[in-house]
Amino acid sequence: MLYTAVTAALILDNDRVLLAQRKSGAQQSLKWEFPGGKLEAGETPEECLAREIKEELDIDIQVKEIFTAVAHSYGDRNILLLAYLCRRTGGTPSPRDCNDFQWVSLNSLLKYDLAEADLPIAIKLMGERCHHA
Numbered sequence: 001m002l003y004t005a006v007t008a009a010l011i012l013d014n015d016r017v018l019l020a021q022r023k024s025g026a027q028q029s030l031k032w033e034f035p036g037g038k039l040e041a042g043e044t045p046e047e048c049l050a051r052e053i054k055e056e057l058d059i060d061i062q063v064k065e066i067f068t069a070v071a072h073s074y075g076d077r078n079i080l081l082l083a084y085l086c087r088r089t090g091g092t093p094s095p096r097d098c099n100d101f102q103w104v105s106l107n108s109l110l111k112y113d114l115a116e117a118d119l120p121i122a123i124k125l126m127g128e129r130c131h132h133a
């Protein structure tokens, strides 16, 4: 089965990161994730992220570098999750196309019911933070 390319934004503000809660009824219903979405035809990951974050949370971001890539199988679906370090450049988040959002401190990340594919990303993010602290 092909792996679908999905982008995820790690929007950092000091020691906090912006998590979004997926809508009920959708895949991974009500799980928390790093917001983003599927790549569309002709779009770069950076363009995809800027579009998705505007659609889902109504904020503007600057996409910096790739942080990690995770290939994950949900059994019926395979995703290649591309996680980028990002910074909010404008706007105040509002849950436009997600159920909820929350700025979460890195040491509280694992208290959230994260989508399975996000666990390695969360763990790496927490590790890097310790390293630089």
Ligand SMILES: Nc1nc2c([nH]c(=O)n2[C@H]2C[C@H](O)[C@@H](COP(=O)(O)OP(=O)(O)OP(=O)(O)O)O2)c(=O)[nH]1
Binding pocket: 006, 007, 008, 027, 028, 033, 034, 035, 036, 037, 038, 039, 052, 077, 079, 081, 115, 116, 117, 118
């Ligand atoms: N954006 C995003 N998707 C994730 C994460 N973790 C994770 O398992 N996924 C899965 C959930 C979905 O099965 C898949 C695609 O994400 P999506 O539903 O956000 O795609 P999209 O925004 O383009 O929405 P749609 O047009 O398909 O409705 O990736 C994550 O951290 N961020």
Ligand SMILES: [Mg+2]
Binding pocket: 035, 036, 037, 038, 052, 056
């Ligand atoms: Mg999405």
